[in-house]
Amino acid sequence: MRHTSIESVESGQVLGKSIYTSDGRTLLHANVLLTPMMITQLRRIGVTMLYIKDKHFADVHIEDMVSEKTRRETLSQVSESMQCVQDGKNIDMKNVTKTVTNMVDEIVGNKNILLQLDDVRTKDNHLFIHSLNVCMTSTIIGINLGYNADKLRDLALGALFHDIGKVVKENDPIRRNTDKKDQEHHAWVGFNVLRKKHELNLASAHVSLQHHEHVDGTGLPRGLKNDEIHEYAKIVAVANYYDNLISEFSSEPTYMPYQASEFIMGLAGRHFDHTITVNFLRSIALYPTGTSVKLNTGEIGVIVGQHKGLPSRPIVRVIRKKNGDSFNFEEPEVKEIDLATATTIFIEEVLN
Numbered sequence: 530m531r532h533t534s535i536e537s538v539e540s541g542q543v544l545g546k547s548i549y550t551s552d553g554r555t556l557l558h559a560n561v562l563l564t565p566m567m568i569t570q571l572r573r574i575g576v577t578m579l580y581i582k583d584k585h586f587a588d589v590h591i592e593d594m595v596s597e598k599t600r601r602e603t604l605s606q607v608s609e610s611m612q613c614v615q616d617g618k619n620i621d622m623k624n625v626t627k628t629v630t631n632m633v634d635e636i637v638g639n640k641n642i643l644l645q646l647d648d649v650r651t652k653d654n655h656l657f658i659h660s661l662n663v664c665m666t667s668t669i670i671g672i673n674l675g676y677n678a679d680k681l682r683d684l685a686l687g688a689l690f691h692d693i694g695k696v697v698k699e700n701d702p703i704r705r706n707t708d709k710k711d712q713e714h715h716a717w718v719g720f721n722v723l724r725k726k727h728e729l730n731l732a733s734a735h736v737s738l739q740h741h742e743h744v745d746g747t748g749l750p751r752g753l754k755n756d757e758i759h760e761y762a763k764i765v766a767v768a769n770y771y772d773n774l775i776s777e778f779s780s781e782p783t784y785m786p787y788q789a790s791e792f793i794m795g796l797a798g799r800h801f802d803h804t805i806t807v808n809f810l811r812s813i814a815l816y817p818t819g820t821s822v823k824l825n826t827g828e829i830g831v832i833v834g835q836h837k838g839l840p841s842r843p844i845v846r847v848i849r850k851k852n853g854d855s856f857n858f859e860e861p862e863v864k865e866i867d868l869a870t871a872t873t874i875f876i877e878e879v880l881n
Contacts, residue, residue: 530580530589531831532647532819534881535572538581540565545580545819546647547597551654553605575652577777578881580819585848585863589833591647591818594639595632595665600648602628603664607657607689611696614722622728629664629685633678636668643814643835644669646772646786655778656692664689666768666809667761673808674764686729687736688765694719694737712741713750732761740765743800763802767793767809770800785879787815787841815840821880824866829880833865842868845876 530545540563548557548571557567560582571579580591595603606628610620646662667688671681694715719737723729739762742748744755748766773779774789784792790810797806816822820832822845834844845866866874 530591530819531583531586531821532578532580532817533821534578535568535576537881538563538568538579540568543582545582546591546649548576548579548649548651549601549604549654549658551604551657552608553601553603555601556651575655575778576649579649580647586819586831586833586846589818589831589846591645592639592642592835594636594642594644594669596635599628599632599635600661603632603661603689604654604657607660610690611657611693614693615696615698620726622726625689626682626686626728629689630682632664633668633681633685636665637672637681640669640672641837643837643840644812645814645817646775647817647819650776650778652778655776656695659772659776659779660689660692662772663691663765663768666771666812667764669812670764670768670805670808673811674805683730683733684736684761684764687733687761688768690719690723690733691736691740691765691769692719693722697722709749716741716750732759735759736762736765738762740769742766744802745799748800760802760805763805767801767805770796771809771813786813786817787876787879790815810840811838813840814843816843816876816879818843822876823878823880825875825877828866830866834867836869839869844868 542563544557544559544561544563547555547559550556606625610625613620644666648658650658664685668681668685671684697718716738720734723734723737724731739758742753742758742762746752746754771789771793773781774784774792775786777783790813793801793806797803814835816832818832818835822832823829828847828849830845830847832843833846836842845868847866848863868874
């Protein structure tokens with residue numbers, strides 16, 4: 530399969546990965562034949578990129594850290610929990626903790642896979658996909674830092690609920706007046722919701738309060754510095770900012786993973802803890818499998834494999850006509866280039 534812009538999708542192509550609703554139900558199943566009506570509907574709900582099946586990449590599969598079943602269950606738990614908060618009801622922390630523990634166990638078992646945050650976002654599901662992505666990213670960072678099972682669970686729970694303050698309905702004059710005021714507000718609101726959950730470690734609740742703090746003291750809501758910020762919140766700060774950068778539904782401009790990672794690196798030691806940043810960069814696929822790229826040789830191909838220790842040097846399958854043109858051809862010339870060994874070749878551009 531390959532990752533492509535919705536504008537490039539044609540009727541009759543086959544969907545490569547399922548698309549979920551906000552509560553974890555499947556909106557469109559993988560392997561469905563896309564019709565003009567489906568494509569129009571996907572555009573209407575805000576889909577900009579998706580995976581499609583391609584005969585030249587039929588053997589290319591995305592290595593997932595978390596199973597589809599666990600993803601759906603986690604999205605369902607996030608949706609249900611946020612609805613409870615909106616309605617003033619209690620969150621079922623027992624079920625949430627069980628689901629999160631299962632997810633953490635899967636990530637531990639797949640820790641050698643580079644993380645690809647590739648679920649399709651829509652206007653309806655983007656907050657829930659964001660919560661899931663931040664949770665998975667934070668967990669793999671915690672694994673790299675040597676966290677035990679209890680710490681990983683508490684970190685994951687804090688990460689999953691880091692934005693829960695956004696769904697609380699209040700008549701507050703400062704709410705959403707500015708981006709900074711909104712960050713300050715939802716941080717406090719989320720903390721005040723979570724600190725009352727006795728089943729939740731207070732450190733997990735502090736993630737909501739502190740995930741917009743910066744290690745140089747320029748963050749919100751309290752301007753904390755360095756060791757004044759809980760390590761869980763430092764981890765979630767990186768994961769949150771990264772996922773916002775690659776999401777078309779955040780207030781930030783949208784960037785490709787390799788570009789977003791450059792932003793994170795540039796803020797290490799100022800906004801983000803340096804050690805946590807290094808461990809984050811070890812775990813993210815800078816060029817996700819299925820991405821179309823142009824090489825400095827002029828060749829065009831698709832990422833088909835990853836290297837855990839070298840996220841910037843993936844394996845590229847180049848498909849071209851005999852005359853050097855790329856894609857849509859009858860007798861292709863196919864080759865794979867492993868950028869880990871082909872040291873003079875590099876990715877020049879990511880294509881839609």
